[in-house]
Amino acid sequence: MTQFSFDLHNTDGKARTGIIHTPRGDIRTPAFMPVGTAATVKAMLPENVRATGADILLGNTYHLMLRPSAERIANLGGLHKFMNWERPILTDSGGFQVMSLSDLRKMSEQGVTFKSHIDGSLHEITPERSMEIQRLLGSDIVMCFDECTPHPAPEDVAQKSMRMSMRWAQRSRDAFGDRPGHAIFGIQQGSVFKDQREESAEALKAIGFEGYAVGGLAVGEGQETMFQVLDYAPDMLPADKPRYLMGVGKPDDLVGGVKRGIDMFDCVLPSRSGRTGQIFTRHGVLNIKNARHKDDPRPLDESCTCPACRSYSRAYLHHVFKAQEIIASMLMTWHNLHYYQELMAGMRDAIAAGTFDHFKSQFHAQRAQGDIEPL
Template identity: 80%
Template structure:
């Protein structure tokens, strides 16, 4: 009897962790489920794992942008080698060319672009809204002219869900309107309320798709109360994850951070939080410090093609003459092919000569830098040292690039 009592006491003492571990184990083993496990926090910063049928996504996560079913200048296996767990595809561009229907007939976006890990697709709303004079907005949706051939199209919440279903994306974004900032409060409130009605329609059109997730998008500009209203409406509808939308649209970093000081706090803590379209390395670090789990931006790949290079000491421009006789790597702490096998002098030469290898190597380096940045934050949050990590990050960048030889 005493032995049995001891076993019972031990079981009761450890029942909650055991239950959590069992659920976590079941969740990881269910290939037909989407879930999010929050593993650690440090201040507002969070680290965890999103589980999908196509693999796990470690958070905080940076998603390279594959606008037209390709991350420019990179093979899919090379993107994966940088440490990326997930890519972003663009609904607007893919619906126009080669069309979602054609991609569906060819086996879906994963097979089409040879990327078997998770893909998030945006709703197309941001690109349509940026067309300005080429589009017309109504309660139903948006009609617009293609920037490719001038053909007319209509994009509604229901059509956006259909396109993303045909693409086969793992994480689907609801259809929303994203007004450019600055804008007056009345315009922002009207847009937010329309986006919430579209969010409900997106939820209904998405339906029940085990293994696939639908994210709602918070709007409200820089208005604290409108952000809170949007978050409440989205939470009532119910989504698998939540995005902070309507930022990085011209408001500047100070205003963006002021918004992020409160906006993520209004969203559910047990679901992923995604900041759309961000950004520069210091934007990303500041967003993670304020509770963001996922980000995307074209910056690392676009910058690679234009000779802008990200290192732990800040940004350098490889086309500058100061690099033409320098035998050192871009960053001696980086393990990417550009840093392992090539000098600054060579990279300067091929960029100035407009050789294709320049875009390939510099893009690979930038994507690796971004993924190393995320890995560093995940480790620091898990270890409870995120504040020290942030201080080291900013101090290294303040030093600037190494002196030329």
């Protein structure tokens, strides 16, 4: 059986390209993982998500444990079979959603007790329970359980939170056990404090993980601050293991993250934006709701090969969006995911060719042009 491993193929400055090998298939890096929160990428069939170029999906521990439950998914053959996605799946640990969605949560050294946002039932997640849920789901890459430190946080609060997350990381690693072909990633915390990021990275390296995430960013600190942290944080993590920036982001976040040495990303943005009429193209973001599109026979992006651009006009997409037809969500989500995967492929090619800086300047120049002129 193929073991979990990471081969670094090329670097260009800090930007890296390589392959993560798993028993369920290879993941080309830099990689963008579409988010399948409740065992589905909303408005997409799994085979269509794959057609956009996605090698791996993200599933959500918190949502799946509440509905339909990890035990039920395990009884039905595991998450891959359940959602008809045979390629790799990464599951987050549930920590972020517990912080952001739950009522009446109580945190202690043991873990977090919280009320379900669905029916108010009481639940507990500990590092051990998070590992158990992710094992029942059968995910290929498991994230250790951590506390998502809110932003802004005073230095002492951030430090206390980070140190507890490091103790939870050890418990997660211990509970994960020996699972050939599966991987567990540690999560670096420390908010915007460089010395805390360093302490966290050292603690994680001492425990030993198959990959490392930069956590605690994209929580409201803004892109400039995020990039300032990413100027040093990924360098603190092992160069021979994948580096994953959690919950990011917009297209220019991805390009900036890759420039700073990040290998993996996930974000709900392309799929959520598709459902709300926000379209990502090489020329920036357009809003299909705007009246300027209602008589426009042109595609969203004349150089895009996705079904929305190949076969449908802006006028049609404007109409079906305004009419709240389901096909609007389907076509615009497909377009956005296609655009994101095309962006990742472009970065992989540029890093391999040693032309990443040129790619980056072209990317920004095209976006600065803005959308095509109205008819």
